[in-house]
Amino acid sequence: MNSSSSKLFILSTSFLLSISSITSNSVLDNFLQCLPIHSNTSNPITNSIYVPNNSSFQYLYELRANNLRIISSSTISKPLAILTARHASHVQAAVICAKIHSIQLRIRSGGHDYEGLSYRSDIPFVILDLFNLRSIKINITSETAWVQAGATTGELYYKIAEKSKVHGFPSGVCTTLGIGGHFTGGGYGNMIPKYGLSIDNVIDACLIDVNGTIHNRKSMGEDVFWAIRGGGGTSFGVILSWKIKLVHVPRKVTVFKVQRTLDQGATDIAYSWQHIAPKLPKYLFIRLQPEPITIGNGNKTIRVSFIGQFLGRSRKLMNLMNEEFPELRLQQNDCIEMSWVESTLFWAGFTNGTSIDVLLNRVVENKVFFKTKSDYYKNVIPKQGLVMLWEMLMDIGNIFVQLNPHGGRMDEISETETAVHQRGGYLFKVQYTVYWSESDGGIGAAKRYVEMSRRLYGAMAQYASSDPREAFLNYRDLDIGCNESNDTDFGVAEVYGTKYFNNNFMRLARVKAMVDPENFFKNEQSIPPLPSSH
Ligand SMILES: Cc1cc2nc3c(=O)[nH]c(=O)nc-3n(C[C@H](O)[C@H](O)[C@H](O)COP(=O)(O)OP(=O)(O)OC[C@H]3O[C@@H](n4cnc5c(N)ncnc54)[C@H](O)[C@@H]3O)c2cc1C
Ligand SMILES: *[C@@H]1O[C@H](CO)[C@@H](O)[C@H](O)[C@H]1NC(C)=O
Ligand SMILES: *[C@@H]1O[C@H](CO)[C@@H](O)[C@H](O)[C@H]1NC(C)=O
Ligand SMILES: *[C@@H]1O[C@H](CO)[C@@H](O)[C@H](O)[C@H]1NC(C)=O
Ligand SMILES: *[C@@H]1O[C@H](CO)[C@@H](O)[C@H](O)[C@H]1NC(C)=O
Ligand SMILES: *[C@@H]1O[C@H](CO)[C@@H](O)[C@H](O)[C@H]1NC(C)=O
Ligand SMILES: *[C@@H]1O[C@H](CO)[C@@H](O)[C@H](O)[C@H]1NC(C)=O
Ligand SMILES: *[C@@H]1O[C@H](CO)[C@@H](O)[C@H](O)[C@H]1NC(C)=O
Ligand SMILES: *[C@@H]1O[C@H](CO)[C@@H](O)[C@H](O)[C@H]1NC(C)=O
Ligand SMILES: *[C@@H]1O[C@H](CO)[C@@H](O)[C@H](O)[C@H]1NC(C)=O
Numbered sequence: 001m002n003s004s005s006s007k008l009f010i011l012s013t014s015f016l017l018s019i020s021s022i023t024s025n026s027v028l029d030n031f032l033q034c035l036p037i038h039s040n041t042s043n044p045i046t047n048s049i050y051v052p053n054n055s056s057f058q059y060l061y062e063l064r065a066n067n068l069r070i071i072s073s074s075t076i077s078k079p080l081a082i083l084t085a086r087h088a089s090h091v092q093a094a095v096i097c098a099k100i101h102s103i104q105l106r107i108r109s110g111g112h113d114y115e116g117l118s119y120r121s122d123i124p125f126v127i128l129d130l131f132n133l134r135s136i137k138i139n140i141t142s143e144t145a146w147v148q149a150g151a152t153t154g155e156l157y158y159k160i161a162e163k164s165k166v167h168g169f170p171s172g173v174c175t176t177l178g179i180g181g182h183f184t185g186g187g188y189g190n191m192i193p194k195y196g197l198s199i200d201n202v203i204d205a206c207l208i209d210v211n212g213t214i215h216n217r218k219s220m221g222e223d224v225f226w227a228i229r230g231g232g233g234t235s236f237g238v239i240l241s242w243k244i245k246l247v248h249v250p251r252k253v254t255v256f257k258v259q260r261t262l263d264q265g266a267t268d269i270a271y272s273w274q275h276i277a278p279k280l281p282k283y284l285f286i287r288l289q290p291e292p293i294t295i296g297n298g299n300k301t302i303r304v305s306f307i308g309q310f311l312g313r314s315r316k317l318m319n320l321m322n323e324e325f326p327e328l329r330l331q332q333n334d335c336i337e338m339s340w341v342e343s344t345l346f347w348a349g350f351t352n353g354t355s356i357d358v359l360l361n362r363v364v365e366n367k368v369f370f371k372t373k374s375d376y377y378k379n380v381i382p383k384q385g386l387v388m389l390w391e392m393l394m395d396i397g398n399i400f401v402q403l404n405p406h407g408g409r410m411d412e413i414s415e416t417e418t419a420v421h422q423r424g425g426y427l428f429k430v431q432y433t434v435y436w437s438e439s440d441g442g443i444g445a446a447k448r449y450v451e452m453s454r455r456l457y458g459a460m461a462q463y464a465s466s467d468p469r470e471a472f473l474n475y476r477d478l479d480i481g482c483n484e485s486n487d488t489d490f491g492v493a494e495v496y497g498t499k500y501f502n503n504n505f506m507r508l509a510r511v512k513a514m515v516d517p518e519n520f521f522k523n524e525q526s527i528p529p530l531p532s533s534h
Helices: 003-037 057-063 088-100 153-163 179-184 222-228 266-279 314-324 340-348 356-360 383-396 408-412 443-460 492-515
Strands: 081-084 104-108 125-129 136-139 144-148 202-208 238-245 253-261 284-294 300-310 336-338 369-377 399-405 428-436
Touching: 003 081, 003 088, 057 081, 088 104, 088 125, 088 202, 088 238, 104 179, 136 153, 144 153, 153 179, 153 340, 153 356, 179 238, 202 222, 222 492, 253 266, 253 340, 266 284, 266 300, 266 383, 266 399, 266 428, 284 314, 284 383, 300 314, 300 340, 300 383, 336 340, 340 356, 369 443, 383 399, 383 443, 399 443, 428 443
Parallel strands: 081 125, 104 125
Antiparallel strands: 136 144, 144 238, 202 238, 253 300, 253 336, 284 300, 284 399, 369 428, 399 428
16 A cells, blocks of 8 residues: 555544444434334333433443443443333334334343343344343232343242242342343253253243334244243344243242362262263252362362252151262251242352342442353263263362252153253253453453363263254353354354254244344344245
């Protein structure tokens, strides 16, 4: 390039830049001006619009952005605006106006997405935040409830307990998950052996489609209702609320957390656990959680926690454990009896005696930087595989791994019943979570730790499910499919789609083509519409 053309180049670049910033500002302005026209005048939408010059903008953005790795990254851009919907018509207006003005919407309920897809995008976007749509209406006579998307799992547990001591709901262990996002990925918790996933107990939903129309199960049709139960919400519309069927729980449940280090035979017990846990009676769930610890002399070891929940009293549990899992040597004084709602606190890591009022705390208090990857296992990991895993965990340091058993109710539900394919035939699913707190802008540490998580994932490939190597949508991982051959009809979407949904991917793409052929509702890992050539 000679000097005059390079000057021209610089000139034209800055000219283009200013044009594009004018354009994006006017696009935003047009979008913002469109909103009141399409929303209910008795519920003014203007009070729900936050643009970056608003003093609450940054606070609102971060409050429900739960992975510091995402919000600290200098390469990830912020939203043009945050719309905190307070009324269904605000959501309708957001969809209609975003479509008219070609603005990407990111829908956020609880903000727990592991990759932050509810609050980040590579293209200019607006966050549609549903956190204020959080009513929970429980009807004990019919044993049902309507729960809005912005309610948290903790609020749901609390409200159920307020009405009944013998009802509960099977969903996640963390008490700040947004019902909106959590259920669309399946929703998995410690009552899985008895009651399956959250979506297996969902009976209706309220959804706003690409035209801004509100639907219930009947008007959205069974295909869409099928797709949003496990296929991710993002691709099909905005879920306003779910109608759930409450489940029965006894007045007292028993929980325990037993820990064994390598010296105490952790490897053998963990090996047995893989055979036993997926076949336990439906009333009993035992999670396995290995993590590296440093012992007195500065040496490292692995401590494996066996965290259990029995829907019944401890004496019965003791008998059962002596029969089913004697190697664990559970003692009566390991067992803690409590009400079901108190058990949700135990699982969330609150200390004994904490008031159940903490369930009403709607945001995460101690956020960390983290990267999670996931696997499903159909075969047990041999002892040498466990030993390799332990060594890698001690090497990485800041990591925990969680093995959550399938079995029970999951074996009774067919893989086509909902969009969640992984039902019978799986022993357990695993999440590997590397976390850190170095705040060098997060960048250097993030790079290092993310690389470590990939190395571990690579090493476990020989034992995990394969062809496809499956993953759990609620443990979102943008690495999936990155370095794999994507020479398929759908490109990379077919790679991650098959990992998350296996044979259900094609049906999801067909449903997508029916209700959102222009692909308005999308993110980095959404379902693409099936090309018309199929
Ligand atoms: C600490 C922690 C513990 C967890 N424990 C569990 C667990 O025990 N079991 C389990 O299954 N999962 C668990 N998860 C994963 C969790 O279920 C998912 O991250 C889930 O997507 C969170 O939902 P959200 O509404 O909080 O997140 P968000 O980030 O708000 O949303 C997640 C995704 O769903 C989309 N979405 C959100 N709301 C809507 C809506 N109303 N309509 C349409 N699309 C929507 C978002 O755009 C995004 O793509 C855990 C996550 C964390 C961080
Ligand atoms: C507007 O909201 C009010 C109160 O929430 C409601 O009664 C009314 O039906 C709504 N109007 C429209 C057009 O949705
Ligand atoms: C910020 O936005 C809110 C909601 O739209 C509005 O009520 C408030 O006045 C705004 N504050 C500033 C400083 O602009
Ligand atoms: C903030 O931005 C909004 C929308 O772009 C604009 O109307 C308003 O005047 C701005 N306020 C300030 C104080 O800059
Ligand atoms: C609760 O459910 C019962 C049984 O279906 C029904 O008769 C009653 O009207 C419901 N109550 C409310 C407040 O909706
Ligand atoms: C601790 O490490 C030292 C040095 O590697 C080793 O000699 C010692 O046996 C270890 N102790 C235990 C309890 O493993
Ligand atoms: C938990 O707390 C209750 C009372 O708050 C007490 O009775 C019980 O012994 C405690 N259990 C444990 C294991 O500390
Ligand atoms: C993809 O490959 C590159 C180059 O080998 C590597 O650095 C990166 O970690 C890989 N990404 C994933 C997700 O495995
Ligand atoms: C598909 O794979 C090719 C070659 O590995 C890569 O260059 C391209 O970026 C991938 N496409 C997507 C969408 O990931
Ligand atoms: C949205 O509206 C268009 C145009 O009226 C229509 O063709 C399409 O079927 C509608 N989409 C849905 C999901 O109802």
